[in-house]
Amino acid sequence: MSTITRRNFVQAAAAGLALPALGRSALAAEPLKTGFIYLGPVGDFGWTWAHDKGRKAMLAALNGQVTADYVENVKEDASAIPILKDLAQQGHKLIFATSYGYMDQCVEVAKQFPDVKFEHCTGYKTADNLGTYNSRFxxxxxxxxxxxxxxxxxxxxxxxxxxxxxxxxxxxxxxxxxxxxxxxxxxxxxxxxxxxxxxxxxxxxxxxxxxxxxxxxxxxxxxxxxxxxxxxxxxxxxxxxxxxxxxxxxxxxxxxxDIWGPYYISRAKAALDGTWKSDNAWWGFKEGTVVMGPYNKTLPADVAAAADKIIAGWKDGSYDVxxxxxxxxxxxxxxxxxxxxxxxxxxxxxxxxxxxxx
Amino acid sequence: MLTFIIDALVTVVGVTTPILLAATGELVVEKSGVLNLGIEGMMLIGAVTGFAVALTYGDNMGALAPWLGVLCAALAGAASSMLFAVLVLTLGSNQVATGLALTIFGIGLSSLVGAGYVGAVIPPFDSLFPDSLAGDPLWRVVFGYSPLVYFALIMVFAVGWFLNRTRAGLILRAVGENDISAHSIGYPVIAIRYAAIAFGGALAGIGGSYFSMVITPMWAEQMTAGRGWIALALVVFAGWRAGRLLAGAYFFGILMTLELYAKASGFSFLPSQFWASMPYIMAVAVLAFMSARDVTGSEAPACLGRPFLPST
Missing domain, CATH: 3.40.50.2300 (Response regulator)
Structure with missing residues (x-):
């Protein structure tokens, strides 16, 4: 797995264009290439950091079967289009766009690359090769x-x-x-x-x-x-x-x-075994994408118990706020x-x- | 009711101080005839420097670490302003374009330097008065602030006095009003502008450090969130006068705090976007009022933004 910055990204893209035949013949034996575009830096301790943790969880769970490159600090404007296209041209077959503002860019690029699967986080526009996903925060x-x-x-x-x-x-x-x-x-x-x-x-x-x-x-x-x-x-x-x-x-x-790992693992698996279909995923406690952090040590036992009961209720479907x-x-x-x-x-x-x- | 007002006042002072610091520095820069649009970038460089120094030396230097942090923030702000100064003063580049470049540079550099500090925390640089005064529900309106708050107030008065009551201030204003004349009677126009820009950079750096060391003692990319631009507008809003700068800064601070109180108290008859745009609407209204009657005495320097090239 390699880290992509904008500069070596362009170099890699150029190298990829220079050796198309080699790239294609090697593809069959290679693992599934996945790509991620991030809104912020991976060190933001927030939204992007959580998505990158999910990417790493996917790599760990599907060790050897997938690769996962990412591009960080991608603006939510037209500049996302060439980045998505480059990822697709480099042979990434499953691409995750992790912010709402990439929606129309995903729609456009997905049209041009019908054999590449796109997943857009928190949006609502879909296509045969473009699905959406979100968490029930x-x-x-x-x-x-x-x-x-x-x-x-x-x-x-x-x-x-x-x-x-x-x-x-x-x-x-x-x-x-x-x-x-x-x-x-x-x-x-x-x-x-x-x-x-x-x-x-x-x-x-x-x-x-x-x-x-x-x-x-x-x-x-x-x-x-x-x-x-x-x-x-x-x-x-x-x-x-x-x-x-x-x-x-x-x-x-x-x-x-925010835990995205389970979702990324399931979608990469689906892409690997050919069962991937565009859908509208909205996961929560049950699927493991929403998780509560550790309780404060001073939290009274009855409060912690009440909180646990709500979590259990969401998981088994007996609770709906x-x-x-x-x-x-x-x-x-x-x-x-x-x-x-x-x-x-x-x-x-x-x-x-x-x-x-x- | 009194403590309620005092609580609100403390919030007002918190949101006003960094803007006031940066605007005071920019006032001096503009009075010397230079327009520096790089305030936001210099604030960010100051913010990340102050935080990094206070964090790094926090264990060894204890209570002195934040002071060293603020000093380094000032130095870093001044150093970054020198990049701008060399370009516009020595090389005669366009001030608007160079200032914008400084802002973009400051955003990028602070993000790069700060990447390793995301997630770290330091103790806030709070009031130095004993807790019986700083923590008192009434007296905290006077004693409950970071030393930087008092420093900002002193600087406004000092700058006002310097510009209007001292010979050096008169020379600085002369340079801003008519650089050719000042030059022809022997004043070092370029050197004076270098000094003014360095001063502006230092105050912008300290203003930035107020974000990373007082309001939220942590580092986050672009944490100043556009305050540099408000400081810039404030100088115009104040008609290039120190007294009005102080009043204008607190006017902005009060409007912003009112917005938060209005929302939290359930004034939902007005949409929240209206409250958020209030300070800007008021700024436009005041500017329109001021230009409608020209007697208000705006003191815009005549040479503002013009390169000084005496050989041409």
């Missing part, structure tokens, strides 16, 4: 909400969000509903900062939430800034995307960890009693549940 939010509802003394909990997009809205609603299930008086104060990454603003927002009486804060932004403020202000908090205990050793209660009756902020019934929300409705949700203050 809101399942983890229900674990956090349960813990928050039991740990909060003030009954006011905070949520630091980025943009009002379905993925974030699902997290807010799941967090609030599950907290209300253990303490009906819970309200969630929500601050959207209109950015995925702005450490100073994230810190100021969490400070504001603490000032307004929130004693537990969850976040859906990319930097650990909020956790550092929580540690200072002695406010309970949760890691986002990975265990962030180093940023809040005393007050991080647990974390949602989006079970009616659910009202929106205006008090209108959105989900009638006893009914569940379909995946289509979840994926396009744009309203907050009752008890969310935004």
């Amino acid at each position: 809101h399942q983890g939010r229900a674990v956090e909400g349960t813990i928050a509802g039991m740990m909060s003394k003030s009954g006011v909990i905070g949520y630091l969000g980025s943009y009002k997009v379905p993925e974030v809205v699902l997290g807010v609603n799941s967090f609030t509903l599950s907290a209300q299930a253990v303490n009906p008086k819970i309200t969630t104060k929500l601050v959207m900062i209109d950015s995925w990454f702005d450490p100073a603003k994230e810190a100021a927002a969490v400070e504001t939430l603490a000032n307004l009486g929130c004693d537990v804060v969850a976040q859906h932004t990319d930097s650990p800034a909020g956790l550092q403020v929580c540690e200072k202000r002695k406010v309970w908090c949760f890691g986002q995307g990975a265990d962030m205990a180093r940023f809040a050793p005393k007050t991080q209660l647990t974390a949602i960890e 989006f079970t009616g009756e659910i009202k929106d902020q205006t008090g209108a019934v959105k989900v009638p009693k006893g009914e569940h929300m379909t995946d289509d409705k979840l994926a396009t949700i744009d309203w907050y549940v009752q008890g969310v203050q935004s």
Whole structure:
């Protein structure tokens, strides 16, 4: 396996063009070549880091059967197209594009390379050789909400969000509903900062939430800034995307960890044995792509037990946080009693549940 | 209610200080007739340098490590500004293009240097006053800040005094107003501009270190998230006056904090994007107001952005 930077990538591409015959004849004996394009650097301790961990897990699990190259810092604009094309021309037969903004680029390149399989993370456009995949992070939010509802003394909990997009809205609603299930008086104060990454603003927002009486804060932004403020202000908090205990050793209660390995392994296997088909994967606790980090040592046993019960419920299908009756902020019934929300409705949700203050 | 206001004020000071530091430096640079658009890049270089030094020497030097970090952040900011200075002053390159290049360079260099520091943490460079004052719910409004906050306030007043009350400040302004005249009566225009640019770089570096050492004691790529551009706008907004710079910086800080409070308190009758755009809408409104009545006394230097080439 080799690391690809932009420079040696171009060199490799040129070398590949110079020796097409050699490349093709050797292909049959070679392992499946997979490629990844990443939004950030692999050392971002967040989104890209988690995808790279998944890539490494795939390499370890399918040792010798696959190779996996990656290109990091790929912008979500037209510049992703030549990078995807180059990967395809170099003989990568399974290509993972790991950010939402690569969607139309994937559609275009997939058209030109019908024998290459593409997988696009968090998007919704598919083709015969282009599938999508995502994780049900809101399942983890229900674990956090349960813990928050039991740990909060003030009954006011905070949520630091980025943009009002379905993925974030699902997290807010799941967090609030599950907290209300253990303490009906819970309200969630929500601050959207209109950015995925702005450490100073994230810190100021969490400070504001603490000032307004929130004693537990969850976040859906990319930097650990909020956790550092929580540690200072002695406010309970949760890691986002990975265990962030180093940023809040005393007050991080647990974390949602993004684990992509199981998905990458299963798709590479499918490509190897010829059963790969374009699909819309949305995995969660059951499939192992959402995992909770270690609990804080001071977490009371009954709270940990309640959290474990939620995880077990997601795994065996006995629990669903989006079970009616659910009202929106205006008090209108959105989900009638006893009914569940379909995946289509979840994926396009744009309203907050009752008890969310935004 | 009082402690509530004080809590909010502490947040305001936190978001304002790095912008104020960088803008104060840029004010001096622009007063000397040079437009440096590289603030964002210099802030990032300062941020990564300050963090790396404070982390590396944290074990050996204890309480002195953050001071050394800030000093090195200032030196690194000044050093990076010298790249810009050589290009625009000695080689006469275009200031706008060179400044933009400095920002892009700073983003890339800080990411490269910082790659090894992602995920590390240092203790925050907090108030040095005893906890009975710094931690007091009331008195923390005066004593509860990092030394850099007081430094930023002192620098604004010092720069205001320097520009308007000292002979050296008068010469610097003369260089910015009419470089040919200043040159012809014997002032070293290029040397003065070098010094001004170095000063601006040092303050931008310290402003950057405020992110990585005070607000969030860690390093993350592009952690300044565009504050350098706000600092740049602030200098124009303030009409190149130190007093207005201070007022303008806190005006931005208060609006940004109000936005967060409004959202968390459930003012959902206005969309969140409206609150996020408030500081910019207000900036445009004030600028329009100021240019509509020209008596407000904008002190834009006449030579701003023009290369000084006396031989031509």
